[in-house]
Amino acid sequence: MKYRHVIWIVALVLVLDQALKFWIKTHMNFSQEFIIFPNWFRIHFTENPGMAYGLELGGEWGKVILTLFRLAAVVIGFKYMKTLVKQQHHTGLLICGALILAGAAGNLIDSMFYGLIFSETNFYDVATFLPKNGGYASFLHGKVVDMLYFPVYRGYLPSWVPFKGGEYFVFFNPIFNIADAAISVGVITILLFQKRFFHKHIAKEATEKEAVAATK
Known part of the structure; x- marks a missing residue:
């Protein structure tokens, strides 16, 4: 797998993620909902100032720190992916890495620019793209x-049920986006198939070390 393939995967996920977010922002009120499949799949518009699945890092400085952390992670991630490609790591690992990188970049774009290019979303009006009075x-x-x-x-x-017996329960409750999903799929797949992804490369490094040691 070549580095340009990684870039293509990242670009594809970003286009899908940002296209859907743009449509949601310009066509739906805050908390508006469309039922796709009754009882289990809905498009429900919400926003969060923090991390994936609605998690937050509190305060104004918390938001800035989180966004800068995302930016640093994306920059380092691209450089690291180039190294993995050069080292000829398993294709599955490279695909998962590209998904994680794309997800981080997708949410980074929201954090960096959406406040500048969209008006505030509320329960009654959809957001305006490039509002005359500036963003929210x-x-x-x-x-x-x-x-x-x-x-x-x-x-x-x-x-x-211990502790929660008798309480109202929703599964799966978090509301997320394509970027979050890409990160989750990438991380979970690496955890599930880590032996397959890393075994060949570890064996290769061991063989190279043995060859170097034999020449000494």
Whole structure:
């Protein structure tokens, strides 16, 4: 697998992620919802100022730190992926790395620029792209757009369930976006197939070390 293939994967995920976010911002009110498949798949518009799946790092400085961290991670990620390609790592690992990198870049774009190019979203009006009076926030303070919602199960837990028995429960409750999904798929796949992804490369390094040692 070549480095340009990594770039193509990143670009494809970014186009899909940003196209959907742009459509959501310019066509839906905040908290508006479309039911795709009854009971388990909905498009539900929400925004969060923090990390994936609605997690947050508090305060104005927390937002800036998080965005700068994302920026540094993306820059380092591209350089690291180039190194992995040169070292001829497993194709599966490179694809997963590209997905993680694309996801981080997708949410980074929201954080850096959405506050500048969109007006504020509320419950009554959709956002305006490039509003005359400026965007809803300054550089690095944009909110991440989320919309994918899979409430597969809704109901009250049995009374015998420890700690949560009798409470109303929703599975899966987080609302996320394509970028979040790309990160999750990449990380989970690496964890599941780490032996396959790294075995060949580790064996190659061991063989090279043995060959070097034999020449001494």
